[in-house]
Amino acid sequence: AKMKGRNQYCFYRQEMHQEVAEKLALEKALHGAINKNEFILVYQPQVNTHGQLIGFETLLRWFNDELGQVPPSRFIPVAEEAGLIDEVGYWVLDNACRQLKIWQEEGLPSLFESIAINISPYQFAKDDFVDTIKKVIEKHQIDPSLLDLEITEGMLVEKISSVTEKMWQLKELNIRFSIDDFGTGYSSLRYIQHFPLTQLKIDQSFVRDLSGDSSNSSIINTIVSMASHMALSVLAEGVENLEEKVLLDQAGCSRYQGYYFSKPLEESMASQCLHENVRF
Numbered sequence: 001a002k003m004k005g006r007n008q009y010c011f012y013r014q015e016m017h018q019e020v021a022e023k024l025a026l027e028k029a030l031h032g033a034i035n036k037n038e039f040i041l042v043y044q045p046q047v048n049t050h051g052q053l054i055g056f057e058t059l060l061r062w063f064n065d066e067l068g069q070v071p072p073s074r075f076i077p078v079a080e081e082a083g084l085i086d087e088v089g090y091w092v093l094d095n096a097c098r099q100l101k102i103w104q105e106e107g108l109p110s111l112f113e114s115i116a117i118n119i120s121p122y123q124f125a126k127d128d129f130v131d132t133i134k135k136v137i138e139k140h141q142i143d144p145s146l147l148d149l150e151i152t153e154g155m156l157v158e159k160i161s162s163v164t165e166k167m168w169q170l171k172e173l174n175i176r177f178s179i180d181d182f183g184t185g186y187s188s189l190r191y192i193q194h195f196p197l198t199q200l201k202i203d204q205s206f207v208r209d210l211s212g213d214s215s216n217s218s219i220i221n222t223i224v225s226m227a228s229h230m231a232l233s234v235l236a237e238g239v240e241n242l243e244e245k246v247l248l249d250q251a252g253c254s255r256y257q258g259y260y261f262s263k264p265l266e267e268s269m270a271s272q273c274l275h276e277n278v279r280f
């Protein structure tokens with residue numbers, strides 16, 4: 001038993017070591033990623049109940065020679081810990097706004113509402129965050145009401161007064177705010193009414209619970225009805241099949257994003273869908 005314990009301990013230590021080494025390798029490679037043009041943005045369609053395009057969520061992709069394609073779920077936390085998220089986040093903002101300007105000039109279809117951009121809490125916490133947003137809007141001459149900043153529940157729960165203040169300053173420019181992964185954090189619907197929000201994004205874990213044996217729509221019903229009282233729109237994420245879409249319709253949801261409609265698209269494909277006013 002003693003031997004086994006020690007082996008397990010060694011194994012555990014080895015695993016920890018591997019994890020640390022991997023993070024260091026990621027961090028090292030991330031330092032050069034922007035200059036080496038290793039990032040691209042992809043755009044996942046957001047649609048209404050008829051499958052018409054209402055917006056795109058901007059998602060970051062990283063291709064590195066040695067590491068291959070690294071998913072954002074792995075490198076974003078490393079960028080945050082290493083203090084690189086500002087630079088990466090600015091690259092995303094700058095490039096998403098440059099693309100938005102192109103689409104804006106080409107005359108977006110009338111139903112199109114916004115481009116969503118994920119904002120890390122670390123970015124938002126920076127003193128100059130509001131200025132940065134204002135400058136990037138100015139630089140690309142975009143309509144601020146076409147910008148939808150996705151933030152996390154955690155940022156609101158921590159109740160930092162500067163967060164509220166920054167949100168109101170941005171709200172004055174007509175910028176939209178969506179709460180990402182809604183329902184997975186600890187914020188109550190009563191609590192979030194103090195923030196200038198536009199939309200709640202229902203986390204895909206709740207969408208998964210809708211169909212199948214252990215069907216459970218009560219959380220979604222609650223979110224949808226409370227949101228409508230607060231005049232917020234609700235978008236369901238991670239919709240993968242028609243059954244889920246129909247059940248979400250029944251729950252009163254009318255905005256969707258997920259593989260059932262479309263995977264995230266590269267810029268040329270996203271542009272084509274916009275121009276042809278594709279129905280998903």
Ligand code: C2E
Nearest residue numbers: 059060072073076092118119120238239240257258259260
């Ligand atoms: P998220 O913001 O919740 O983004 C949604 C994720 O779900 C994306 O993964 C998307 O590709 C995936 N997805 C979309 N539809 C479906 C579906 O039907 N089924 C399933 N299973 N998944 C679906 P992705 O692109 O790998 O991004 C993962 C996370 O990384 C994002 O979660 C977000 O938190 C973060 N992230 C991505 N891009 C950025 C960025 O530019 N900045 C920051 N700060 N975070 C980002």
Ligand code: CA
Nearest residue numbers: 057118150180
């Ligand atoms: Ca998101």
Ligand code: CA
Nearest residue numbers: 180181201237
């Ligand atoms: Ca999400």
Ligand code: CA
Nearest residue numbers: 208209211212
């Ligand atoms: Ca299911």
